[in-house]
Amino acid sequence: MKMNHYYADLEESYLFSTIAKKVEDYQTGHPDSKIIRMGIGDVTLPLPEVVVSAFQAAVLEQGTKAGFHGYGPEQGYAFLREAVRNYYMSYGVELEMEDIFISDGAKSDVGNILDLFDRDNQVLIPDPVYPVYRDTNLMAGREIVYLDANMENGFLPLPDRRQRADLIYLCSPNNPTGAVYNRAQLQDWVDYAREQEAVILFDAAYEAFVSDPALPRSIYEIEGARECAVEFCSLSKTAGFTGTRCGYTVVPHELNRGGFSLRKLWLRRQTTKFNGVSYPVQKAAAAVFSLEGLAACRAHIDVYRKNAGTIVETLNNLGIWHVGGVNSPYIWMKCPRGMDSWAFFDDLLERANVVGTPGAGFGKNGEGFFRLTAFNTNANTEEAMQRLWEIYA
Structure with missing residues (x-):
């Protein structure tokens, strides 16, 4: 029997599975932490x-x-x-x-x-x-x-x-x-x-x-x-x-x-x-x-657009280079203080209890960058950005 040997060329774990496991391990060790998830691009508002x-x-x-x-x-x-x-x-x-x-x-x-x-x-x-x-x-x-x-x-x-x-x-x-x-x-x-x-x-x-x-x-x-x-x-x-x-x-x-x-x-x-x-x-x-239906969907998208605006405003005030966040639910930021992607992931999780996605998971050119998503509530996004400000200002 012959298997598809090309599967051996893949990373052992899918990027978002790796992130989920790291967050689960952290939450187990810190059960009282309020983790705000801004990593995976999953929506948070219910169906219209x-x-x-x-x-x-x-x-x-x-x-x-x-x-x-x-x-x-x-x-x-x-x-x-x-x-x-x-x-x-x-x-x-x-x-x-x-x-x-x-x-x-x-x-x-x-x-x-x-x-x-x-x-x-x-x-x-x-x-x-x-x-x-x-x-x-x-x-x-x-x-x-x-x-x-x-x-x-x-x-x-x-x-x-x-x-x-x-x-x-x-x-x-x-x-x-x-x-x-x-x-x-x-x-x-x-x-x-x-x-x-x-x-x-x-x-x-x-x-x-x-x-x-x-x-x-x-x-x-x-x-x-x-x-x-x-x-x-x-x-x-x-x-x-x-x-x-x-x-x-x-x-x-x-x-x-x-x-x-x-x-x-x-x-x-x-x-x-x-x-x-x-x-x-x-x-x-x-x-x-x-x-x-279109009107209801636009109202939901406006919530996420507001979140993106909150993230962009915070990064601007911190002087952190970024792209996206306008005409898009994703914000791609340069990791502060010269950190690599996974180091910033760990730092953000441990010090701010905020989850994002390390840019290195998207390819070699993603190293040194980080993705945040606008798919959360307005209140959670504002709180996450306040935590980011307190740590990196």
Whole structure:
């Protein structure tokens, strides 16, 4: 029997599992400590009432003979795909219904899309990076080329035309750095991908946090992107679906490589390996895109935006370099006093009882940096920043 030996190239533990274990050990030794968690990007506000009502109604339907739904379409029910299509149209992007695939979250599809591509493709990934991009390709044994994101380029690297690439990962607003590409920068990436005949895998999980109309929320706002990009979106941060699980992936019909339509291949893959998202979850997701649902989600996002503003203000007053926190729920800060990422993690946990994410966990260029998230209550965020001020001022 032969095992997939490429798994040996992975870190023994997933980054956030390591953090959870360190926090658990600290809490066990200090049971009276009030730990404020600003590490993992999990939301803290409950589902909007209109979403819960739709969820409950759909569950009750499942208990009736007339309303029962068994296997649904793997691509997603038409009512939800139409709602997603209308959502895109609200900011000027027109999609075909057949381009939209409902999923159980962006993380799953970001990994599963790799089924369509040969192992010999060369992958271009910015560093620092969301670990899933890196690890799913390591699992398959692909060659990865890392692109330097750093303070000099504002953690928004642009293509180097001397570098060959077949698959390109981009995330904007970025996880972990919170940096956001403008239209000209994304146009450069799209032009590069078309020159290379590469495919951009564009993670737009945080598009709902973009409030500046000058910044793109979708790669498809960029000319030529339909011919070279797949877009992954999520309701996790938009509507609090981290525990409910629903997202969507867009594969335009214009995207073809090696004589294959990627949309047709993805449909074939999904119909073979995926039985779709449950009917009640899809009804709840459709409610997100109603006028009432969108208003409720915007109100929740405003809470997180206020938290981001509190963090940014504190870091500004402390004179700590950072990026993100505007048009993004993440703040990427330089570790104070020259500490490395894990040393700052330990110091912040022990002296302030605040949890963040060490930048080194996102790649070598993350060393010396640290990620804080805005996903907490306003009161907890204010208290955490007060503790930070008292220690590092």
